Amino acid sequence: MSEQKPQSQTVQTTGHAWDGDLQEYNNPLPVWWVYTFYATVIFALVYWTIYPSWPLGKGWIGGVSDITYVNSAGETRTHSWNTRALLLEDLNRAAITQKPYFDKVAAMSYEQIAKDPDMSGFILSAGKSLFAENCAPCHQAGGQGVIGFFPNLTDDDWLYGGSFDTIHTTLTGGRRAYMPTFSEVLSGEQIDQLANYVASLSGIGHDTTKAAAGDALFHGETAACYYCHSSNAKGRKDIGAPNLTDNIWLWADVPATDAAEGKVAVIRGVIANGLNKGVMPAWAGRLSPEQIKVLTVYVHELGGGQ
Amino acid sequence: MQTGLEDQLGLYQKRIPIFTRSVKGRFRRFKTSVLVLAYAIYFLLPWLPWSRLDTPAQAVLFDLPGRRFLIFGLTVYPQDVIWLALLLFIAAILLFFVTGLVGRAFCGYFCFQTLWTDFFIWIEHKIQGERPARVRLYRQPWDREKVLKVGGTHALWMLASLWTGLTFIFYFAYAPQLVVDFFSGQAAAAAYITVGILTLSTYVAAGLMREQICTYVCPYGRFQSVMYEPETLAVHYDARRGEAAHGRATARAGQRILAERHEKGLGDCVDCGLCVQVCPVGIDIRDGLQYKCISCGLCIDACNTIMDSFEFPRGLIRYDSEQNLASPTPAAPSVHWKRLKSIGYGVAVVLMSAYLVYSVATRGSFDRAVNQIRQPLYVVLSNGDIRNRYQIRITNKATQEQTYVISARGIPADALDLGNFREITIKSGHSGLVQASVRLSPAVAAQIQRFELVITPLGKPAEANTEIVRFDTPGKRP
Numbered sequence: 001m002s003e004q005k006p007q008s009q010t011v012q013t014t015g016h017a018w019d020g021d022l023q024e025y026n027n028p029l030p031v032w033w034v035y036t037f038y039a040t041v042i043f044a045l046v047y048w049t050i051y052p053s054w055p056l057g058k059g060w061i062g063g064v065s066d067i068t069y070v071n072s073a074g075e076t077r078t079h080s081w082n083t084r085a086l087l088l089e090d091l092n093r094a095a096i097t098q099k100p101y102f103d104k105v106a107a108m109s110y111e112q113i114a115k116d117p118d119m120s121g122f123i124l125s126a127g128k129s130l131f132a133e134n135c136a137p138c139h140q141a142g143g144q145g146v147i148g149f150f151p152n153l154t155d156d157d158w159l160y161g162g163s164f165d166t167i168h169t170t171l172t173g174g175r176r177a178y179m180p181t182f183s184e185v186l187s188g189e190q191i192d193q194l195a196n197y198v199a200s201l202s203g204i205g206h207d208t209t210k211a212a213a214g215d216a217l218f219h220g221e222t223a224a225c226y227y228c229h230s231s232n233a234k235g236r237k238d239i240g241a242p243n244l245t246d247n248i249w250l251w252a253d254v255p256a257t258d259a260a261e262g263k264v265a266v267i268r269g270v271i272a273n274g275l276n277k278g279v280m281p282a283w284a285g286r287l288s289p290e291q292i293k294v295l296t297v298y299v300h301e302l303g304g305g306q
Numbered sequence: 307m308q309t310g311l312e313d314q315l316g317l318y319q320k321r322i323p324i325f326t327r328s329v330k331g332r333f334r335r336f337k338t339s340v341l342v343l344a345y346a347i348y349f350l351l352p353w354l355p356w357s358r359l360d361t362p363a364q365a366v367l368f369d370l371p372g373r374r375f376l377i378f379g380l381t382v383y384p385q386d387v388i389w390l391a392l393l394l395f396i397a398a399i400l401l402f403f404v405t406g407l408v409g410r411a412f413c414g415y416f417c418f419q420t421l422w423t424d425f426f427i428w429i430e431h432k433i434q435g436e437r438p439a440r441v442r443l444y445r446q447p448w449d450r451e452k453v454l455k456v457g458g459t460h461a462l463w464m465l466a467s468l469w470t471g472l473t474f475i476f477y478f479a480y481a482p483q484l485v486v487d488f489f490s491g492q493a494a495a496a497a498y499i500t501v502g503i504l505t506l507s508t509y510v511a512a513g514l515m516r517e518q519i520c521t522y523v524c525p526y527g528r529f530q531s532v533m534y535e536p537e538t539l540a541v542h543y544d545a546r547r548g549e550a551a552h553g554r555a556t557a558r559a560g561q562r563i564l565a566e567r568h569e570k571g572l573g574d575c576v577d578c579g580l581c582v583q584v585c586p587v588g589i590d591i592r593d594g595l596q597y598k599c600i601s602c603g604l605c606i607d608a609c610n611t612i613m614d615s616f617e618f619p620r621g622l623i624r625y626d627s628e629q630n631l632a633s634p635t636p637a638a639p640s641v642h643w644k645r646l647k648s649i650g651y652g653v654a655v656v657l658m659s660a661y662l663v664y665s666v667a668t669r670g671s672f673d674r675a676v677n678q679i680r681q682p683l684y685v686v687l688s689n690g691d692i693r694n695r696y697q698i699r700i701t702n703k704a705t706q707e708q709t710y711v712i713s714a715r716g717i718p719a720d721a722l723d724l725g726n727f728r729e730i731t732i733k734s735g736h737s738g739l740v741q742a743s744v745r746l747s748p749a750v751a752a753q754i755q756r757f758e759l760v761i762t763p764l765g766k767p768a769e770a771n772t773e774i775v776r777f778d779t780p781g782k783r784p
Contacts, residue, residue, distance in 0.1 A: 114726050115726045117727065117731065117732070117739075120727070120739065121737075121738065121739050124739050124741075140681065141681045142682050143681075144682035144685070152682075152685070154682060154693075154695075155685045155686065155687055155693075156688055157687075157688045243688070246688035246689065247686060247687070247688055247689065247690045248686065248687075248688050255686075255780075301725070303685060303693065303695055303741075303743055
């Protein structure tokens, strides 16, 4: 320490002194720091010229950089650079890439699409994203539906038919299913008899005496179930009346309970209260015809197509 | 004592220019042959034609947009990344193995930094002359001669750097087309950026920084030093012989003959300084083994030349081990491979190379991925049957179109439904998707946990691939 020169002789000070000898260095900023600072200033000036920067009245300074893209209508649009325009450019580029495929979809028949390996690959990926965006909220990601609410699209049972054409009709125009409330016209005993009869149709444990009485009610004019479900109880696809003889349940959650008593009880509930929730929205105005066609094939190929 | 602010040591040391003298000898010849071979491969390979069915006729082409790497008759896809991993492992272990035996042989003879520096020095030598001429040129003021010679050197370096960068991008596109596109301004931006960066870095690394790269930048040089062992062969100066009792001395009259020198107690080193003048990293090997030494062997060549001219025995500077040099009775230097470490590395290199060769030789002509559809895992059909579905993706890795047949083993014959694609034809390098569904009655399903899906290229039953998949039913817990 003794050999050290007094600091004030080697480094310039500000000239102020406090408490007798307390001084302040006047060290210059490091050179690298100063030049970095100048560089950032120049960078900012360049940035302001190229990209949107300052607000100006009701608008802003747009900068010289801009984004040009061709939209789906074939019009060329130019925006000053911003991230929204960047997104639009991306979306439109993707749309242009997809267009030849959608054009092919429009030109080909359903059978041709389903048999072409290239197109079926496109349907699987494009259909998957369309389905996820529009259909999955109700029918679930894999199309498996929810018992009591939304039909399963992967099984072989269709309310309105599982051919390409009927699926297309369902998608385009939507569907609305309705079953009247029977608690007002039938007694509790009659409803129980009907429920036992319906259970007997798909081989669920039931009371045979009650089922026989239910059979008469089903085909008679008192309950007149056969109007919609038809006399063989296999339903009518033109009005979406379900087939009661198979193992598939949509409205009554029969598979949920193991005991026969419980299964009959849920059927009883559906007959008594009726149904007014089978609503499938119409997609004609919301999706393009090509998109609906892609979805038709996709849903058909989910496993249940007929 | 405290150091004042004003005399702090800088972290940057200014480069001291090195003017290497050219030399002839065994190691120089070896270095030159490695250089010529490496350059021939690197610069000519992209121009080697190779006929293929539907791809550019270039022997080695890294087709990034097509996500494949065409290497002669082999097509490598991204899913073969394990080969790259193996190759890197082999390279690393090989480096350890060689360094343990003969020191930094990679640095001295094979490293691209060494090769390019060597080439750049050769250009410098051709234009500016031998070492004394270059030193004179360096010291003289910027006159016409200096501007022309130094400018010419740098211009040629730039040209060499540019072609190095260009050659690199030739590996990524059809070279004859790319070279035209590049100079007509039609190549992709990535091409210009890559060439720009590589030209600049080659010029800076091989022309301006040279040994500074090895000394300050390169991590390999540093960590190779920990692989040295007493048995490792390295470039050494035999101090016992060179210095003797009274040290090295110039070959003045009266001490030109070996017998005279030994009588006076002088070492064999005539202190000509040639070993220092030829050194590309500017060290004096007589100071002992140093971290800067890239063991290029040029000082051995230089010393041997001098020894020959004085008719002294060769090998004052030679490849030898620390152990041997220190022993009272030094034997002839030899490679000591009979050590656990060396044998271990050697075995590892052989095993991994064998596995790589095996893996490449037995690669399939197609890839398959079978995924059971999980949403839903199973579907109960109207008659009570249970259905599981599987998505099969087949990638054709062969060079021609191929049809694939999908079948199943372990389930009844009629259970597998492939919809429209019982056979699927896929173009070379493309993928195809098939949805397979399997339908079993509850009684059969209860007995089947797993079954096999078999994918067979049509007409090539030997290349069939089997995938074991699950069959899920309600109530059956995994």
